Amino acid sequence: MNSTIDMYMVRAFFAVELTDDIRNQFYAVQDILRNSDAKVTCVDPALAHITMKFLGEISDDVMESVQEIMSEFTFKPTLITVSGVQLHPKKRPRIVWADVTDGGWGEATVAEMDRLLAPLGIVSEDRKFTPHVTLGRIKHYDRSLRAAVEEISGYTFGQMTVDTITLKKSTLTPGGPIYEDIMEVKA
Structure with missing residues (x-):
């Protein structure tokens, strides 16, 4: 007799939550992006964060x-400082993001997380960690989007102190992701 056990899988990641002051700055910038002829799906500012480490389905x-x-x-x-807006990647852009300056903190923190979580089979990213906040996903690119981004490229959203990293569960729905906090790691 064979018995199978359905294992429940969770899509999870570690993130840095942003302050409301920084998140509220995203609305004006996203309005400028929407005014281009490109089709950009903007991230709900209330959900905006810095993804530190994506764990995948675990x-x-x-x-x-x-x-x-x-x-x-x-x-x-x-x-950290959240400032500047750019298209990523430069060729055939798929994302509009806000730059994050952290003096190398994120890269060092993620490297340590990678080291600690590797024995669980959680692999590290192939590419270098680049701290950023996704403002929108490009569904259809138009050159007018590059002009809009150049107009706001130097925009400063603000500064904040990172003292918490949050483990989040992500449920993908047709209406967008639903995030649930699992645990907080305090400095």
Whole structure:
């Protein structure tokens, strides 16, 4: 007799939440993006964040181990600046994002997270960590979008101190993602 157990999988990632002051700055910038002839799906500013590490679809057991490992994780608080808007990648852009300056904090923090989580089978990204906040996803590119981004490229959203990293569950729906906080890792 064969018995199969359905394992519940969770789509999860670690993120830095932004302050309301910074998030509120996104509305005006997104209005400028929408005024281009490109088709851009803007991220709800209330959901905007800096993705530190995407874990992918993980089982309950792995999620439990991630929480155990990360409950011991320590990091130093750091001041970040969210400013500048650009298209990414430069050729055939798919995303409009706000730049984040963190003095290398994010790259070092993610490298340590990668090291700690690797034994669980959670792989590190092939590309270098680049801190950013996604403002919108480009569904159809038009040159007018580049002109709009150039107009707001130097925009400053604000500064904040990062003292918490949040483990989030992400449920994809036709109306957009639904995020649920699983745990907070404090500095």
